[in-house]
Amino acid sequence: MAPLNSRDRSSQSLQTLPRTPGHDLSTPTRRHKTSTSSRDLRQRFLDLVIRQVDALDGHGNTALHTAVSKGWRAGVAELLKYGASPNTHSNTPAQDTPLQSAVRRCNIEAALIMLDYHPDLTVVDSEGWSLLHLAARAQCPDIICRLAKEMACQDLLHSRTSQGYSVFHAALTNTPKQVKEDAVLEIMQTFFEAGVDVNLQNNLGETPIYLAAYLKLSRCVELLLTFGADPLLLTATGQSTVHAACKSGCAASLKHLLDTGKVSELLLKQDNKNREPFHYAVKSSSIACCELLLKNGDHLTQVDASGVSRVKLLMEFLPNASHLLTRLFDASISLSSESRDHQDFHITFDYSGIFPLGGKEIQSFLIGCLKPAQMSFNATAGSEDRPTFIPLSLTKQVAAVSVFFGWVEFMMLGGKLPIFGLYVLMFTRIAKSTIKFIIAFACLLVGFASSFSILFGHLEEFATFGTSLVKTLMMMIGEVDYSKLVDPRTAYISYLILVVFLFLVCILMTNLLVGLAVDDISSLESMGKIEWLSRQTTYIITFEKTVRMVQHFKLFPRFVVKALDWLSHIRTEKCVYVNRKASRAWLRKKHYIPSDTLQQAIKIVYPEDTQEKDVIKELHQKLTNIEKMLSTNLSELTAHSGKKSTKMETTEVH
Incomplete structure (x- = not known):
């Protein structure tokens, strides 16, 4: 049902007034008097409503404020028709007029209706935000187009807020998730056609193009550049538009700036914190921005105020830096214009991307700058299938060791149970024997590990003595990987050492170790129960001491004490x-x-x-x-055979 306006409600209320007894309204005289008195009463009621139309409610708002906040278009039109003022300030902290509230909420219909009633267009809020500023921040291009045509708003186009925001700045004050780039483009087009300066700076020295680059509005950056925006202006913190694009990681905005050819001197420009655009590109994890900077004037060997090079920043803070370096180095390879069959066809390798600036030797650059990334870069450049080496921190190493020994301790505690005790005991005894066995033959293993490190040093598994020793231990169980070790160029001494290793280690030592384990298991059958009972006794004593300690301390809950007492009680x-x-x-x-x-x-x-x-x-x-059963059966069998022979004799006589 559509809401009733003030006049309809007053008429309805008058029509439904109760009739007093004894008044007959059917006669013409009485009907004329009643109609006249009803019109007078209705008029007095409407006059009272009109006088109270701008009254404030308990929240400090007028009826027009409430209709705007609820989005009630018909109510706004009726209130304005009956004299509601769009210039009445609310008694709230914002102290907005209904028109300001409609513009702030981007209530286009209500704002356009109120503009037909000639409101005060020069009104500003406590921070100096005009109607144009509010409409720009609310991203309402329709309201801005209407306001820009009003003569009273011509001066407001060039006004500034207390923060120094122009109308261009106001359109770029939202967060990146709230910005609608299409609406902002239309608003900027309107302001530019109205003659607003695109190079105005706010109190922080930020220009509209700086804010657009920071908000990742690449099309707005392109439009402002066509309007004549100056990308060389710096903020109060010494940052340029290149800093803003790299800080937000917007490669499209950075490309528009680089295409102007004016920002080449800003690529190495430091702000007040001695940070260059490359630092912010790395911080935002934007590989595309880093690549654009390196291709347009920055360099891998360029160092900052702290002496840190670009390549070191990449390898330390970008997980996919190896892909960027691969693309840069691949781009340095070029082919000649001749066909591949032509005698002058050639390939050019450009090493300027890694050659240090300032004339230093390439070797010192590689040692000084690429040393932190040597393992990961070499692994990626050598083979795509090789995993990248990621060094573990001390915290992770300690955590790994702690977790391992924690579960080992849990296994040892489980060995005190009757079900698992013997197996855990066997494991510990065999582990001790194995350790002694390895120590006894450690010199033999070290000898083979050293020989393999010399003979097969070109392989990654034998590159160092440590890795060679680990690989030798793995080879004890048969993981020799023979096809990878030898090739047609392998020396004969390598074959000889491998044969000796297979005979002494893989056959003799391994079988001897298995024999010792079996011998230990057989000896455990005699001593295992005694040792297991000893461990179980130790566990029971420890449990009883714990129960007594819990019973003496009153800090433990009573149900815990009762449970432990019930478990320790033996009938x-x-x-x-x-x-x-x-x-x-x-x-x-x-x-x-x-x-x-x-x-x-x-x-x-x-x-x-x-x-x-x-x-x-x-x-x-x-x-x-x-014996009794057999004698009984024999007597029965004798009696049965006697009866049968008697019957046969009688038959013969007959």
Whole structure:
């Protein structure tokens, strides 16, 4: 249902007034008097509404302010029709007029309606923002086009806010996510046609083209350059438009600036913090900006005020710097214009990209600048399949060692349980024997590692003694990788050393190590239970000490103390039915007695000689029963055969 205006509501309220008893409105005289009095009452009511149309509510807003904030176009039109003023200031911190509120909210319909009622267009807020500034910040090109045609706004086109913002600046004060570049382009076109200066600077020295580059508005940068914007102006912090484009990582804006041919001297310009555009390009992780700078005047060997070169910045702070260097070096290769079959066809390699500025030797540059990135760059340039070496920090190394030994300690604690105790004990004993075995034959392994490092030093696995020793240990288990080690140019001594290694290490040492492990396992069967019981006893003693400590300290919750007390409590007597049917009820019992313990208890109660007598007695009883059964069967068989022979004789007589 459409909302009623003031006149309709007043008419409806008058029409629904209750009629008093005894007044008959059907006669013409009474009907005429009643109609006249209703018109007078309606007029007085409308006069009262009109006088109160600009009254402030409890929030300090007029009815027109409320209609604008709610986006009620019909309400705005009716209020203005009945005399609501678009120049009334609200009693809020902003103290906006309804027109300012509509422009600030980009309520185009309400603003255009109020402009037909000749409002005050020169009104500004407490910070000096005019209607044009507000419309530019709200990105409302329709309102700006209407205001720019008004004579009262001609001076406002060149006005400045308290921050020094021009109308061009106002259109570029939003965040990058809020900016609508198409609307900003239309607004800038309108301001330029109105004669606004595009090179005005705010209190921070920022120009419109600087803000456009910082907001990644590449098309706005291109448009401002066509309007005659000066890209050489610096801010109060000493930054240029090149700094702004690199800071935001906008390669398109940087390319527009470089295409002008005016900013070449700004590529190495330092701001007040001694930072150059290349620093901000690296900080924003923009490889495209870094590439543009290096191709248009900057250099890999260029150093900053701290003595840090460009290539060092790239390798330390850009993960994909190797791809950028690859593209730069590939671009330095050029071919001649002749065909490939022509005798003058040639290829040109341009090394100026890595040749140091100032005439230093190329070797000193590589040692001084590329040393931090030597491992990763060489790995990437040599083969795309090789992984890039990333050095671990001390924190990660300590964390890796701590996690490993933490889980080893957890394994040792699990070895105190009855199920896993023997296996963990076997592991520790074999580990000790293996360590002693390796130490005993360490000289042999070191000898082979040194020989391999000399013979196969061209391979990465044997480049250093450390890597050669690790590779030799890997080869002990059969990972020789023979096809990679030898080739047609391999010396005969290399084959001889490999054969000796296979015989002494892979065959003799490995089998000897396996034999020692098997021998240790057999010896553990006799001593394993004693050592396991010793460890379990130590665990029980430690647990009891912990329980006593918890019981004495009142800091622990009572339910924890009760739980530990219940776990440590052992009944003085327990009855176990050995010969009953096995079930899983023992899983729910408080204390479970292993079957080995039960067998030992049986042997203790019943000695071996007593058991033998019981077995002999049982066997004698079984033999007696078998003898009785056989004698009974024999007598039955004899009787049955006698009856059969008697029947045969009777048959013959007949």
